[in-house]
C-alpha cells in the first residue's frame with residue numbers, strides 16, 4: 069500500500085496493531101496537531117505527508133474528491149478490508165462555512181495513532197520522524213475583545229433577522245458572532261484539546277489546520293454503507309442545580325419556538341439524505357442532550373446508503389444544514405452574509421476525517437475557534453426564529469462561548 073503525492077514518488081504506508089497507547093492526545097507534538105476524539109477513542113495525527121489548500125467556490129467538494137482520489141489511488145489493498153475504519157492513510161479536513169471563503173484544507177498526516185472498540189493501531193507514511201515529547205505550554209492570562217460586532221450590535225442584528233422572519237422573507241436563520249482572545253504566551257493547542265476532551269467527553273474534540281473545538285453535532289459518520297448523524301437545534305443554558313436543569317429541559321422540550329427550530333434542522337437533513345439512502349430513519353420526537361454548558365434538542369438519524377457515496381460525498385450534499393444555515397438555505401446564507409459582518413471561516417463548516425475506503429466521521433465545527441500564535445478567534449451563535457428574544461439569544465451564544473473559554477483558561 070502507498071500514497072501518491074502528485075509530483076513526488078509514492079510513499080509506503082504501514083498500519084500496525086499496537087498495545088493500548090493511553091491518552092491519544094498525550095502523544096501529540098506541539099506543532100500542527102490533528103485530532104478527532106470522543107470518549108477517548110478516535111484518531112490523532114502529526115506531520116504532513118500531503119496537504120491540499122482547496123480553492124474556494126461551488127466546486128470545492130468536487131475538487132477535494134479528485135485530490136483525495138489521486139492521493140489515495142494506490143492506498144487500498146484487499147488484505148486491509150478487515151481493518152477498522154481510520155486505518156491506512158487518513159485525511160483530516162476542514163471546510164469553510166461559506167463556499168466563497170478561503171481556508172478549506174485537507175491534510176494527510178505522516179503519523180496517525182488511533183483507538184476504536186478497544187483496538188489500537190499506528191499508521192506511518194514514508195519515513196515518519198520519531199516523535200519526541202515536548203512539555204505543554206500554559207498560555208497565561210487571557211483577555212477578550214469584541215470581534216466584528218459588539219454584544220448590543222449583535223442583539224440588534226438578531227432583532228432585525230427576527231423581524232424579517234415575521235415578515236415572511238424566510239423561516240429560520242442561524243446567526244453567530246466572534247470574540248477575539250489574546251493570551252500572554254503562545255497558545256499550545258494540545259492543552260486546549262486535553263481540557264476539551266476531559267470536560268466534554270460526549271463531544272468530538274477536534275484540531276485541524278488551526279481550527280480547534282469540541283462539537284456535540286455529528287454531521288455524518290459513514291462505516292461501509294451505514295450512516296449516522298446527530299441533529300441538534302434548540303438550546304437552553306444549564307441551570308443553577310438539578311431541579312433547575314430539569315425545569316429548563318422540560319421547558320425546552322415544550323417550547324414551540326425550539327421545536328420549530330429543530331424541525332427545520334431535521335427537515336434539511338432528511339431532504340439531503342433521502343435521495344442518497346436505501347433506508348433512512350429520523351425520529352418523530354427529539355430528545356435532550358445535556359452537556360456541561362447547555363442542553364440541546366437532539367435527534368439521532370441513521371440510514372443505509374444506496375450506493376458507494378463516500379463520507380465526503382454525503383458531507384457535500386448535507387452542508388449547510390439548517391442547524392447552522394437556515395430555511396430556506398439559500399435565503400438564509402444571503403441573510404448571514406448581509407447581517408453577521410464577518411467571515412465564519414471554518415466555524416459551522418464540516419470538520420473531520422476520511423480514509424481511503426471513503427469511511428469517516430465529520431462534525432459541524434461548533435464550540436470552536438481559530439488558533440494562531442497568541443490569538444484565538446472564537447465563534448458562537450444560534451438559530452433565530454420570528455419570536456426570538458435578542459437577549460436570550462445573546463445569553464445562549466455566551467453559554468456556547470464558554471466551551472472555548474474554558475479550553476483557554478482551564
Ligand SMILES: C=C(O[C@H]1C=CC=C(C(=O)O)[C@@H]1O)C(=O)O
Nearest residue numbers: 301302303391434448449450451
Ligand atoms: C450555531 C450553534 O449551534 C447550533 C447547534 C445546536 C443548537 C443550536 C441552537 O439551538 O441554536 C444551533 O443550531 C453554535 O454552537 O454556534
